[in-house]
Amino acid sequence: MANVKAAIPKGTRDFNPQVMVKRNHIFDTIKKVFKKYGYQEIQTPTMENLDTLTGKYGDEGDQLIFKILNSGDYMLKAESLKQKGEELSSKKLLPIISEKALRYDLTVPFARYVVMHQHEITSPFKRFQIQPVWRADRPQKGRYREFYQCDADVVGSDSLLNEAEFVCIYDEALSKLGLRDFTIKINHRKILTGIAELIGKPQQIVDLTVAIDKLDKIGLDGVERELLERGFTAADLDVLRPIILLSGSNEEKLQTLERVLQNSESGQKGIAEIKTLFGYLASFTLENAKVELDLTLARGLNYYTGCIFEVKTNEVAMGSIGGGGRYDNLTGMFGKEGLTGAGISFGADRIYDVLEELNLFPAAVSESTKVLICVFGEEEQNFALPILSRLRKADISAELFPFGAKMKKQMAYANDKNIPFVVIIGSEEMQSKQLSLKNMESGEQVKVSVEELVERLGVMSN
Amino acid sequence: MANVKAAIPKGTRDFNPQVMVKRNHIFDTIKKVFKKYGYQEIQTPTMENLDTLTGKYGDEGDQLIFKILNSGDYMLKAESLKQKGEELSSKKLLPIISEKALRYDLTVPFARYVVMHQHEITSPFKRFQIQPVWRADRPQKGRYREFYQCDADVVGSDSLLNEAEFVCIYDEALSKLGLRDFTIKINHRKILTGIAELIGKPQQIVDLTVAIDKLDKIGLDGVERELLERGFTAADLDVLRPIILLSGSNEEKLQTLERVLQNSESGQKGIAEIKTLFGYLASFTLENAKVELDLTLARGLNYYTGCIFEVKTNEVAMGSIGGGGRYDNLTGMFGKEGLTGAGISFGADRIYDVLEELNLFPAAVSESTKVLICVFGEEEQNFALPILSRLRKADISAELFPFGAKMKKQMAYANDKNIPFVVIIGSEEMQSKQLSLKNMESGEQVKVSVEELVERLGVMSN
Known part of the structure; x- marks a missing residue:
């Protein structure tokens, strides 16, 4: 197997743990507010039939849809074209070799969903959906080929109360995220x-x-x-x-x-x-x-x-961080006429940048593990295992650095993971059964019994 | 715009609100346990470079990878082939018209991630990842073309403590889900x-x-x-x-x-x-x-x-609901040799079926809104809006059915959404300021003031 360079397609991103917790903070906050207003989550497949998407976003949009190659010997179906001696252009070949495409937004799949499941849906149907979409746009700063949309829509109610509640949802969600x-x-x-x-x-x-x-x-x-x-x-x-x-x-x-x-x-x-x-x-x-x-x-x-x-x-110079409105007849394209709807969207990537710039991500968000237990050798590790188990039974997120690593490396691990407390167990601690508990931020170090340790960290977890 | 049948590609699924809350219950439970053991979440792009995936899953696997058609005039690059008069077979054309593909599992992207980000990673690196993967398998009962994987892996530590903790993670997560x-x-x-x-x-x-x-x-x-x-x-x-x-x-x-x-x-x-x-x-x-x-x-x-x-x-006849093990040199395919790792996976779809069969999903999971306010006319609605606002300020998930619908329809809405309480506001209630609060399960109906309503439902939300 030849070595391959570790790389990802342009316009796509890996999200590392630090970024993920911040993104989840945004999505979780918005989700909670959506639910409070009676919106329920759905998910639709990443792949839609190509004809579900084609023609819904204008000619330019059609170009930007990522198409999926039919699996198997996809050129078999092109045989008749070949035999007729026709030019195998991209356009002519497309409907023959591709039947599916990646979701381009959440709105068309939602319209398709509403029509497909119309007999199981309670009207008015209030749904939210937080999923990635894909567009073959030219990648540039702040514009990605894969990005999340975060939508709430209601169909089947023309009451302006829905619009009023969208204003409330924006107000509550953005306020909860710290915007003033x-x-x-x-x-x-x-x-x-x-x-x-x-x-x-x-x-x-x-x-x-x-x-x-x-x-x-x-x-x-x-x-x-x-x-x-x-x-x-x-x-x-x-x-x-x-x-x-x-x-x-x-x-x-x-x-x-x-x-x-x-x-x-x-x-x-x-x-x-x-x-x-x-x-x-x-x-x-x-x-x-x-x-x-x-x-x-x-x-x-x-x-x-x-x-x-x-x-x-x-508070920050930035394009719009959300938008929406009322539309009529969204589902007409799938044969169900006359259904009114209204919806809003949060621009998660921009909100992320705003919160970052205003330093609004709560510190606790970047905290992963509450306490790291550091040991010097196998004997200390064996001594530490039941303590580790007790911490976890008390619902305290805890890790033990497997024995064999230098203290400096263990401390660097705690620092990199933003672990606020470290317990150090050496021979002295084993004898006295008094563990050294270090507060990584203040540097303060105290001796505690196992009971005290669990109690202290347990309180701090709440 | 011609009407298109509302349908989705075979082997894919829509997840409705009832299914979503159950799926989230599973993922949230597992996530919480992963975090407790120091595993951190990452996400990788849906699309990987085709050469990142090719050759990693055997010949059969290569066939089952969904390939993405290059955007733009993808056949332009095939001109030289055409001019040479070469047969445009599926195999020959593929590397010319496709450079990207859908993630086939979470393991290869993880290996790619580790190599690509090796200088920013703290070792041992404990990551979890819950994302969908795609396989062009023949769809059949219980086998989908899009399904979620739910993996935790550690690289950079050969300690068997990791394996022991995987056993604990399985034990804790499955126990929390109700398996005995x-x-x-x-x-x-x-x-x-x-x-x-x-x-x-x-x-x-x-x-x-x-x-x-x-x-x-x-x-x-x-x-x-x-x-x-x-x-x-x-x-x-x-x-x-x-x-x-x-x-x-x-x-x-x-x-x-x-x-x-x-x-x-x-x-x-x-x-x-x-x-x-x-x-x-x-x-x-x-x-x-x-x-x-x-x-x-x-x-x-x-x-x-x-x-x-x-x-x-x-408790149920079912294939394995999880698995994993230790592997060496996972990252060798991307040029980084000698890194040891171990990982486990939860089979979320099968766990879903097991919990369903054993009736282990908590009832509260399927509850969306705590209370629905039903009104008869515009005046009642105006009377109800400040009450609705107060409920939400108290963090109680509440909805008001916009005026104009028959009581029967409103009750059906509450039933369909599993809303446990309904408040009915008519002229009598407006005059007495005593609202009718109905428990939808017991059928019991009592009169309460707004203060009592907020207090009662607030207590029940905790």
Whole structure:
């Protein structure tokens, strides 16, 4: 067997123990909040049928789906193509040699799941799902070919209470993770539709929001110049000006919008829904989240049909750390029409970077073993084994470094693993039955009996 | 967009909420025990370079690896083959159109990880890993193309304390899961080598163990007949007879082996190691596991170099629910020679089936939400929202069924989700501020204030 270089595919990552505990801290925290709000976990297979995924993410998306080669003699099925003398191009060959592909997001598999299991699902169905997805994107800093998504969706309920609870979930989960200053931006697809109706340019709603978004940077003149360049007329600008300059509290913004959009049915519907949502939110006390109506939010506009969310931290410069919204007819692609749904997503990789930068990972998270027992020889080891057993019976995470290693190596092991306590057992300790317990952080060393040891560390484990 | 049938690839599974909580119960329990013994979690990418995996699992294994098609115009690289007019066979095309593959087990990626990260690893390195693997096996009952492995391995320590701790880990994890009668079978590669030396037939050691394994079924005559058929001589049988008939306690078996294998250096080494292991185990109190020296255990013989483990439950007819052993030079395939390691694996799918059959999943595991608030109209809903918020602030998992649904539907929802308590809020409850709290199991219904509700359910959550 020839030696192979130890390497992994570009855009993929190994997660070492230190990183894993931090990632689990994030996922566990979010999971706990999802569950508290009645969301239940599901998992779907890594591989989906290729035709389940194809055509759902646009042409570019189709290119970025990782396809799996059929197993066995996959070229057998291409025989007829070969015999006809046809050119074996990548495109022609693909449906012949590949039937499966890697999950590209969690949304399409969820839609497929809902349709496939519709008769066993309790409606409204509130599910969360935390699993990796794969995209053949060009890898770059912060963009990976394998990354986790962390989604909660509800289908079968059009109540805006769901949207209000998504705001609460963001607030609670991000607060539990230690964030203290973040904004949940909210927009509504129907308000944007109303604005587009106002000026009769429904196709250009994204141009409009992109330009408005620059108000802080380039001022009203700049925004208007840009809008003119993008094909809006002077008459459009007169109508749009109150929207471009929209500011103040959420209530003030809504008042302005009600006036401006008074003739748009869509606009009024959107405003009414946002008001209902804000009304629900008044019954819930948010811990740290600011909620802000932001018309420049045009996220996933082709997809969302109601409220749209995006979450940003104000403590670190970073893109959005979460987002979502309401969509209609998600399951239509699998033949089940008319099902409404809403969902949110946490950007776990970005949240990781934020917590790292703000130093918000609890110290205990990186602690693995509570105590390491160090011995000098076989006799000490035999003396130590029942002590090791007692510690574990008391539910204390404990290790014994097998005899034969120098003390320096054993201490380095404790340090590297962030083990907070070390017990040293030499001949003196065996005779006196008083063990040396060292606090690795303070350096303090005391003598304790086995009973005292178990009691002390047991208390600290809680 | 054409409608596509909602289906998943054969041999893969969706896990619904009820199954997920049970699977998580198993994984969480095992994880907790791994950590208690100082094992730390890592994760490796789903995709490995194809050459990392190829040649590690034998020819048959290579066939069963799922390969990933290169992204982009993968046939471009085949141009030179085409121009030379070469036959585009599956075999010739493969290295051209595929560079990556799905993880086939957790062991090879672990070896790759150890070599790749050798300078950041603290030795001995104790890692656990719980991730799915993929095999293009023919799907059948209980055999899937995607399934989770659940492994703990230590590299860089030849101490038999590691093996002893593996026995403890099996004992503790399976006991925590509720199993009360299971056997950890132990064998040693060097004892088998010693037996093979004894009769000068090292190639036939597997034939031998397979035949011995049938003793209970076909008796000594049957075993001897089978051994003769398999090419052993009458002289061999005379030597082997005490081994075939090996019985009694572990101590008695070891005494017999010591006598029979007295001239085999390997055999003596293996016996000495098993004795050391049993010595260590005497210092640990096992809860439920029986430990049994079993020479018919030939699991992974080409792979293991020291102790070999296999775990069987005695409560249900089922194959092994775990196994492992010591191996040398695992990392040699990636250019790092001479590293010793040992590891064990839990068979999560089989453990799931065992717990299901023995009804050992705790009832609380299938509970999602603690309380559902049912309302009749919008006014009741508005009255209920602050109550919902208070319950959640008290860390009680709570849901409100959005107004507009019939009580029957709401009750069915609570039933389907195994929600143990329901609060009903109608006009009477709003006036009296005394809520109706219904215990869904007993049917008992009482009136409580909001304070009492929070207190009652809070106590029950702990």
